[in-house]
Amino acid sequence: MDAREAARLLKGVREAALAGARPPAPPRPEIAESWRRMMAGGVHPDRDARSRMLSVAETEERRHGSPLREILPVLREGLLPALDEALHIMVVADADGRLLWREGHSSILRKADRLGFAVGADWDEAVVGTNGVGTALVARRPVQVFSAEHFVSSHHEWTCAGAPVRDPRDGRLLGVVDVSGPLATMHPATLAWVSSVARLAERELRVRHLESLERLRAVAAPLLARLPGRALAVDPHGWTAAVTGIVPAERIPLPKDFGPGRVWVPQLGGCVVEPLPGGWLLRIAEDRTKTAATRVALDLGRAGAACSATVYGAAGSWTQELSPRHAELLFLLAENPRGCSAAELAAELFGDPTRTVTVRAEMSRVRRHLAGVLTHRPYRFAPDVEVELIRPQDPAALLPHSTAPSVIRARLGRKGAEGPSVEGWGM
Secondary structure (H helix, E strand, C coil): CCHHHHHHHHHHHHHHHHHCCCCCCCCCHHHHHHHHHHHHHCCCCCCCCCCCCCCHHHHHHHHHHCHHHHHHHHHHHHHHHHHHHHCCEEEEEECCCEEEEEEECHHHHHHHHHHCCCCCCECCHHHHCCCCCHHHHHHCCCEEEEHHHCCCHHHCCEEEEEEEEECCCCCCEEEEEEEEEEHHHCCCCHHHHHHHHHHHHHHHHHHHHHHHHHHHHHHHHHHHHHCCCCEEEECCCCEEEEEECCCCCCECCCCCCCCCEEEEECCCEEEEEEEECCEEEEEECCCCCCCCEEEEEEECCCCCCCCEEEEEECCEEEEEECCHHHHHHHHHHHHCCCCECHHHHHHHHHCCCCCHHHHHHHHHHHHHHCCCCEECCCEEECCCCEEEEECCCCHHHCCCCCCCHHHHHHHHHHHCCCCCCCHHHCC
């Protein structure tokens, strides 16, 4: 199918979806979910809405504070050489959807200016509709948006491919790298290309993190060798650089209000904390308090933010930000207190009970982060742990990144029959 024919088909799909009619072809699942969010949020399909542009000073402040600045050379090297020939541009946006950097073919940059696709602009999905920046931020995975898959009609001459970039130290979403241009010159492999470059950028951040741990280790190891008892050195994100007297853990969850002095730390108990260049020295007190978890609050309700799990124990609390997949798994376990097998979780996540290897690998990862909270055989929250599930006020906003059958059923079951159904869009 050539570009013009594809654009006509997508326009028909969009018009049918807006009218609540059966489309000539089903929209892709991530596009259908985005359109549903746009209609529920009142985004006008034919009106180009824009929010206030950041000033030059505000943009520079965000640039200076963003870890994305460190990986610009990787993004440029991986993307820019091919952009002039392809008549495309590269944009880098932060986790709020604000465009911080933009480079590429001059003629496309001028067209982007007219669309408001400029440095300092807000391309959050709730503001400008379905697009490669804002929708990738919501979905938290790579997204390509072709022509009339954009919810707002003024964007239909564009096709874009955006991939999220995460901080490997804590999984935090840093922003999106996006390649945009005319539909006619967009290659089918563009999304895979952009995604690969985003992964290279994350690898660069990981290498820098390992180098910083080595620097901390060089400072801490001689100090730990002279200390009696049990102690360890960690970076500001809890990654372990050196230990003495204990079995090393890759990472220690640090409490929210972490700083010098006497601090209760999950997995360790009471610690005396002292600053080190690039991290912290934790000396473990011998009179350890009980550290067992008693309650966990699973927060799925923060609009536009990552989900999190806050664990409460006898001596304090700590919070772990959740990846999209871990949020799905914990939601399922919270909804099924008796527990689920790997096959049952695979069926609920993927509609395929044979995908147990993926489920077991992900559950192993999430259990490492939430030690003492989860058990297995079957997978479930520990019987003595109270679980609080915090949902979004709008049921349709539950885990918007998710296409898991169980999550879609939960959205529809609470939303009722208002507006065009997802099933009616062929998902």
